[in-house]
Amino acid sequence: MGSIFFAHSGGVTTTINATLSGIIDGYHKHQSSFSNLLVGENGIIGAIKESLIDIKQYTPEELQSIYSQPGAAFGSCRFKLKDPNTQSAQFERILDVFKAHNIKYFIYNGGNDSQDTTLKLSTYFKKNHLDIHCMGIPKTIDNDLYGTDNCPGFGSAAKYLITSIMEAGVDLRSMSNSSTKVFILETMGRHTGWLAASTGLAKAPFGPHVILMPERKFNRSAFLKKVDQSVHRNGYCIISVAEGVKLHEDQLHSNRGVDAFGHQQLGGIAPHIASLIKDELDHKTHYAVADYLQRSARHLASGTDLEQAKALGKFAIESCLKKSFNEKMLAIKRVSDNPYQWDITSTPLSTVANEEKVIPDEFISECGMHITDACRQYLKPLIQGEQWLDYSDGCPNYSALEKKFVEEKCAPYVY
Amino acid sequence: MGSIFFAHSGGVTTTINATLSGIIDGYHKHQSSFSNLLVGENGIIGAIKESLIDIKQYTPEELQSIYSQPGAAFGSCRFKLKDPNTQSAQFERILDVFKAHNIKYFIYNGGNDSQDTTLKLSTYFKKNHLDIHCMGIPKTIDNDLYGTDNCPGFGSAAKYLITSIMEAGVDLRSMSNSSTKVFILETMGRHTGWLAASTGLAKAPFGPHVILMPERKFNRSAFLKKVDQSVHRNGYCIISVAEGVKLHEDQLHSNRGVDAFGHQQLGGIAPHIASLIKDELDHKTHYAVADYLQRSARHLASGTDLEQAKALGKFAIESCLKKSFNEKMLAIKRVSDNPYQWDITSTPLSTVANEEKVIPDEFISECGMHITDACRQYLKPLIQGEQWLDYSDGCPNYSALEKKFVEEKCAPYVY
Structure with a gap:
């Protein structure tokens, strides 16, 4: 048995916490198959600093509250790992931390830059004969990732x-x-x-x-x-x-x-x-x-988006269990437009990393300043459904979860 | 019996349609006491152009939909009447239109500039021996009107x-x-x-x-x-x-x-x-x-605000009935903070017109860059309550009501 490392990376979205929520649900369902679920504080930086959130320390109510909050409950990051071939210190450190905490599964939830990070880590782990299952989960409000019909957020x-x-x-x-x-x-x-x-x-x-x-x-x-x-x-x-x-x-x-x-x-x-x-x-x-209002307006989150973001988290845990989708980013596949049906599939990290998917020509009207019916058909299912938030005292019920870390096992690292 | 002229004026708010909704409810309750309820298209411009919306021509469902829409259902305006002493053509025209439609009540829903318009009209009507009951209803997101504890919107x-x-x-x-x-x-x-x-x-x-x-x-x-x-x-x-x-x-x-x-x-x-x-x-x-998002976000309207905006509309009709509050702007009076209780009172138009009420010193913290507890206590009741909107197809159910005008009785006016 091994532990799972999960983290958010890149600009946050309204629904990345829904993905974490799905990760937690999946982990609880299959808890006997994993040693622990550790969430990196501030993305990959948490792995380097050995700031690992210990999900076991939270009450069910605390964990449930994550789903209804915008932002990343335990932080995200804009952080580029150095080139492992010339400056490998960060990679060595992550390897040490992962070994110390018996981490066998790495799940990174982010956009194109983040999928690049996952790919680099996977390559490094393999090169160093460490068997760590590496997966990406898509997330970006920009909707510009290849290999997925749409991006959560x-x-x-x-x-x-x-x-x-x-x-x-x-x-x-x-x-x-x-x-x-x-x-x-x-x-x-x-x-x-x-x-x-x-x-x-x-x-x-x-x-x-x-x-x-x-x-x-x-x-x-x-x-x-x-x-x-x-x-x-x-x-x-x-x-x-x-x-x-x-x-x-x-x-x-x-x-x-x-x-x-x-x-x-x-x-x-x-x-x-x-x-x-x-x-x-x-x-x-x-x-x-x-x-930022557009990427954090949890009070107006789309039902479809919440559902997909959460489902991807759960699916990622099941994939770890089956050891499937290594070096893949999970993806949304559109099965049909009307009724809207979708499924989860995957795409190699290498096709996603650092690429941007632009709007196809057939979605832009001839004048270049509006969208076509084909574009409307594509977009429409993605904004369906409302889930109104709880308010108290006139404000949304957002709160900051205390960060509860697993005990450190490595020497401090100055980066 | 006479008719009522009502119009919105100045920058719109999330809840000025709630005031119109209150006007309509009040009118329906006391319909036997008035000839008609006419709403000016685009504020006072509707009076000049004789573009008068005829509320009788709408179905109950259409009228009910007004309450849940941001903006002004029949338009608002930024329009300054000319000086009646030197250029009285606009005033003469309004007088003609009001006479032709037997308008005996003028209710103007706006901010400080709009209350000035109401005052000027009232003065002009009196000078010309026309008995028209003139009232203002406050409205501004700026909250800067004198004589009212707070401003709807x-x-x-x-x-x-x-x-x-x-x-x-x-x-x-x-x-x-x-x-x-x-x-x-x-x-x-x-x-x-x-x-x-x-x-x-x-x-x-x-x-x-x-x-x-x-x-x-x-x-x-x-x-x-x-x-x-x-x-x-x-x-x-x-x-x-x-x-x-x-x-x-x-x-x-x-x-x-x-x-x-x-x-x-x-x-x-x-x-x-x-x-x-x-x-x-x-x-x-x-x-x-x-x-504009802040003054039109009907999907996040405050329950207190909606209630007050609507109540003021109803109260205005009752005041017309009683011929009370002539040359007054209706106002919100705070009765108590906790529990929050309020009542409707009034203030002379002359104290409101063209003035701006700034934040009092005791509401601003010593450093000048935050608010005090006294300010929090003042603000808190005003944002309470949520009324979630109906959505369809992923979008709010906003729609534009067709404008149905009363038949024109005056010669066309070129302004």
Whole structure:
């Protein structure tokens, strides 16, 4: 018997705690087959620092509360492991910690960078003759992972953005006769437009007239024409724009630095679009930047998303039991659209790591500024279902779980 | 018997439709005492254009749906009537329209500018020997009206902001070990800090460590010190900032023009604060600009707010019946804090028009960057209660009511 190491990695989502919840349920169901379930504090950093959360120390009520909280209950990270061939200290350390705690299963829940981490670790473990079963579970609001029909976290972020743009749309429509004519909602999504595209599901007349996605080069004159037409035809224009859109080549919207993986911090396109419209068309504009709100709005999580995120966690434990899906990332497979049916499958980590899946051409309308019916059909099942949260004293019942660690067995590590 | 004219005016809120819903309920209860209930399309503009919505033409289901929609079902406006002493054409026109439709009651639902409109009209009607009962109903997310304990619309916007900052706070806390250290939420509120202050109700450890309100002059060094201390003590820092805060004297955050009342369009302080923190402290920052989302998030409306907004509408109709509260704005009076009890009272329009009520000194903590317990006690009842919305197909059930007008009786007016 061996122990399981699980951790969250990369930007959090509304439903990654649902995956942890599924991991815990799966572990409890098959507890006799594993020594322990240890959760890394702050992702892989927890493995390096030997900060391992001991799930056995929590009450059932505490563990149950995890499911209804946004964020990562025990932390996540943006942390790139050094090259094992030239600077192997971190890998050696993880190996020591895993040996000391008899860890035989490594499950990492993250996006493309995180799947790369899993792959590197797996390769290193094999090279050092350590039999550790390594698996990835997908997670990203960006929906940009290869090998899976959709990514847990995306549906909930989409549902939040759709509700938000509809509400702002109702507002705009009420006022446009004598006030603001154009509203812009900036979404996340890095270099893909999935989140901006999802707002196309918002119901008319409160949905976007224009959707700007990085998959299409920004066409300034066509854009301004479309906005002006909408204002003259409808009295107002609703726009959603992905943070990754560039108004011109080599543009940086902000000088906000790079993360551990060297990715430029995006965000801040909405004010530029607002200025462009004000300057060129002289329409009064307003903009919102949803930022972290879209990836943490647990109060609006999608039922489908919660179900899939949790199921993947449970499935991962069962896969450990069967020693199946080694060096694989679990994935969602769409079985049918209507009724929506899905299953769990897998894809090699190597096909996922560091790649970005962009919106396919057939999902983007001819003008390049909206989505097609095929895209709507794809997106629709992902935002279905509501699970209202408990509130107390007017606030959501979020609370921070105390971190209860397993006893350290290795010497302290300074990294 | 005479008819009632009702209209929404100024920036919409999550709950102004609840006030219209109360107006409709009150009218139906006392229908035999009034000729008709006419709602101005787009506020007072509807009176000038003789675009008068005829409530009698709607089914009970249609009228019921109004309560659960954000925005103004029949439109609102930012529209300043011209000076009746020098350019009286608009006033003469309104007088003609009101005479033609036998309107004897004027109820205007808005903020400080709107109460000024009501006062001007009342003065004009009196001067022209027309007996029209003129009343105001308060409404503004800014909570800055004199003569009322709180303003309908504020509690719901506050509830939205509190939920949002808590969710972003959970997110930040999950990631701060290796990623973003500071999160900034920009709120509306014009020249007052009520909305930013309300986020002080968010539960620790997910609430703001710093609240910037325009009631206090921005102290750059004290601010940076507080942010840095929070990052070192807690690992992260959550900030809420009111759009009206100025980083230095005479600052304009945006060059976005002025509205019909000559008010500078605010918004856009968050990126400046983010840059300041990045430049001076080198902490990774993220910011969200909630903008219209905070004043239209019907899916998170406060139960107290909905109840008060609706009650004011009903009460206004009863006041028309009794011919009481002429030239008054109805107001909320707090009877007790615990249990929270309130009543409806009134205040002369002249004390409300064009004034802004700022946060009192005893509500702001000594450092000037947080709220006191007295402020918490004041705010707490206003965000209580949840009423979850119906969703269908993954989206909120918002729909646009067709506008059904009463037959025109006057000659067309070109304004």
